[in-house]
Amino acid sequence: xxxxxxxxxxxxxxxxxxxxxxxxxxxxxxxxxxxxxxxxxxxxxxxxxxxxxxxxxxxxxxxxxxxxxxxxxxxxxxxxxxxxxxxxxxxxxxxxxxxxxxxxxxxxxxxxxxxx
Amino acid sequence: xxxxxxxxxxxxxxxxxxxxxxxxxxxxxxxxxxxxxxxxxxxxxxxxxxxxxxxxxxxxxxxxxxxxxxxxxxxxxxxxxxxxxxxxxxxxxxxxxxxxxxxxxxxxxxxxxxxxxxxxxxxxxxxxxxxxxxxxxxxxxxxxxxxxxxxxxxxxxxxxxxxxxxxxxxxxxxxxxxxxxxxxxxxxxxxxxxxxxxxxxxxxxxxxxxxxxxxxxxxxxxxxxxxxxxxxxxxxxxxxxxxxxxxxxxxxxxxxxxxxxxxxxxxxxxxxxxxxxxxxxxxxxxxxxxxxxxxxxxxxxxxxxxxxxxxxxxxxxxxxxxxxxxxxxxxxxxxxxxxxxxxxxxxxxxxxxxxxxxxxxxxxxxxxxxxxxxxxxxxxxxxxxxxxxxxxxxxxxxxxxxxxxxxxxxxxxxxxxxxxxxxxxxxxxxxxxxxxxx
Numbered sequence: 001x002x003x004x005x006x007x008x009x010x011x012x013x014x015x016x017x018x019x020x021x022x023x024x025x026x027x028x029x030x031x032x033x034x035x036x037x038x039x040x041x042x043x044x045x046x047x048x049x050x051x052x053x054x055x056x057x058x059x060x061x062x063x064x065x066x067x068x069x070x071x072x073x074x075x076x077x078x079x080x081x082x083x084x085x086x087x088x089x090x091x092x093x094x095x096x097x098x099x100x101x102x103x104x105x106x107x108x109x110x111x112x113x114x115x116x
Numbered sequence: 117x118x119x120x121x122x123x124x125x126x127x128x129x130x131x132x133x134x135x136x137x138x139x140x141x142x143x144x145x146x147x148x149x150x151x152x153x154x155x156x157x158x159x160x161x162x163x164x165x166x167x168x169x170x171x172x173x174x175x176x177x178x179x180x181x182x183x184x185x186x187x188x189x190x191x192x193x194x195x196x197x198x199x200x201x202x203x204x205x206x207x208x209x210x211x212x213x214x215x216x217x218x219x220x221x222x223x224x225x226x227x228x229x230x231x232x233x234x235x236x237x238x239x240x241x242x243x244x245x246x247x248x249x250x251x252x253x254x255x256x257x258x259x260x261x262x263x264x265x266x267x268x269x270x271x272x273x274x275x276x277x278x279x280x281x282x283x284x285x286x287x288x289x290x291x292x293x294x295x296x297x298x299x300x301x302x303x304x305x306x307x308x309x310x311x312x313x314x315x316x317x318x319x320x321x322x323x324x325x326x327x328x329x330x331x332x333x334x335x336x337x338x339x340x341x342x343x344x345x346x347x348x349x350x351x352x353x354x355x356x357x358x359x360x361x362x363x364x365x366x367x368x369x370x371x372x373x374x375x376x377x378x379x380x381x382x383x384x385x386x387x388x389x390x391x392x393x394x395x396x397x398x399x400x401x402x403x404x405x406x407x408x409x410x411x412x413x414x415x416x417x418x419x420x421x422x423x424x425x426x427x428x429x430x431x432x433x434x435x436x437x438x439x440x441x442x443x444x445x446x447x448x449x450x451x452x453x454x455x456x457x458x459x460x461x462x463x464x465x466x467x468x469x470x471x472x473x474x475x476x477x478x479x480x481x482x483x484x485x486x487x488x489x490x491x492x493x494x495x496x497x498x499x500x501x502x503x504x505x506x507x508x509x510x511x512x513x514x515x516x517x518x519x520x521x522x523x524x525x526x527x528x529x530x531x532x533x534x535x536x537x538x539x540x541x542x543x544x545x546x547x548x549x550x551x552x553x554x
Binding site: 009011013014015016019020021022023024025026027062063074075076077078081083086087088091092094095096097098099100101102103104105106107108109 | 134135159160163164167168230234235238239242270272273274276305306307308319322323376377379380381382384385411430431443444447448449450452453454466469470471472473474475476490491492493
């Protein structure tokens with residue numbers, strides 16, 4: 001029970017809170033809480049029996065992070081997609097290869113998620 | 117009351133350098149060393165100006181120990197001049213004048229110069245070289261744009277004044293009724309805050325931007341398509357895309373602003389190329405332009421300066437004595453993750469927080485010099501860290517808005533710390549003499 005992990009698509013991105021946090025200081029509370037919170041679609045939260053504040057382990061082909069989940073607002077996220085603000089943790093999921101482009105695949109990659 | 121007011125300094129039309137909008141209409145109220153009001157600034161601009169404080173830190177730390185600026189410059193110059201594969205990276209949050217000096221250093225030491233563009237719109241830079249760029253200034257968008265499309269970009273969070281100052285709300289010469297005269301389409305995989313302002317929101321399947329763009333290209337040419345296949349490929353009904361294409365053709369002046377949704381997702385430069393090709397195609401029917409929404413305050417300046425100094429916009433290598441461009445090889449994610457670089461000069465950016473794990477591990481293992489206004493993971497792990505003044509708040513100079521329009525800075529307060537320009541110029545002079553003595 002609870003050990004099943006399923007695949008989601010991860011979309012790291014900019015948020016205005018994360019942007020403000022850069023100016024306030026990266027070691028400040030606002031920035032740190034924004035970049036360590038994972039948004040999950042309401043349907044997925046309900047289906048998986050998660051509640052806001054649960055800690056999950058998110059694993060990509062290249063890395064693993066532990067983050068706190070929160071329900072995405074309204075219909076911002078469709079089921080199957082996860083969102084996290086850019087930062088130290090989101091970068092840990094990226095691979096080093098850029099496929100000849102200079103850009104690591106930083107959005108829209110597969111991850112698994114399980115509650116811990 | 118008059119005495120209180122006389123102590124306050126007002127700086128009118130100050131320039132905000134937080135994002136690529138580079139708003140130059142901000143009125144700052146300055147009380148001593150603090151900015152207490154930033155009129156007209158957005159939430160990001162207010163955070164930028166009002167949180168500004170000069171931290172009481174040494175100008176320079178060498179291996180974590182306080183040192184003089186001169187000692188730091190000497191050590192930095194020697195590290196750079198003695199290395200086999202030095203790289204210079206960052207530059208999107210500093211002045212054009214500093215960027216110019218940084219390219220000079222790369223030239224003297226036979227190193228790489230790369231900017232945060234490579235992990236931003238670098239793929240779009242590659243696509244521009246493939247299909248060209250149909251472009252315009254933001255002033256033209258404001259005065260003419262009647263069909264505004266945002267693709268994989270969320271300006272409501274990343275560029276909060278984009279809509280009100282440039283793209284949607286303004287009443288312009290040929291769009292006198294402002295928002296009412298414009299049709300707004302947002303294309304994204306998430307229903308972002310920006311999507312809520314759109315007349316039409318196309319929620320496409322993740323990783324299907326390329327397919328959706330090529331579907332629109334086919335529709336522009338009048339190719340008949342299978343509705344089921346289109347739904348399967350893009351997540352959007354064919355009829356909806358046909359309607360959007362109809363509106364695009366009927367527009368007088370169409371604009372597509374695009375963002376990291378395209379460049380950071382699988383396909384990368386191919387996604388940007390598809391969008392630029394669609395834009396080019398549309399010019400058979402009406403006027404259409406495409407513009408990347410640029411993130412950092414002077415990332416556009418970095419592209420311009422590196423281009424006019426080397427002929428290429430980013431990812432440039434000087435090891436043979438002339439510039440060579442090869443994204444995927446000379447770009448910093450690669451030179452670090454492939455463990456090639458043996459020292460680095462990091463200016464106004466934070467790769468220790470933003471890069472992949474293998475890239476960070478390698479950066480941590482080589483001697484590097486970091487210039488930043490604040491303490492960041494990158495300054496903490498640097499061999500030599502310079503505390504520098506903040507561009508636009510403490511120092512003057514020039515930055516380029518996201519539409520390549522250069523804008524002067526109007527500083528508000530002084531900093532005890534040197535500017536990037538000062539530190540880099542001194543490093544350049546020193547590496548120049550070290551290079552000459554060999």
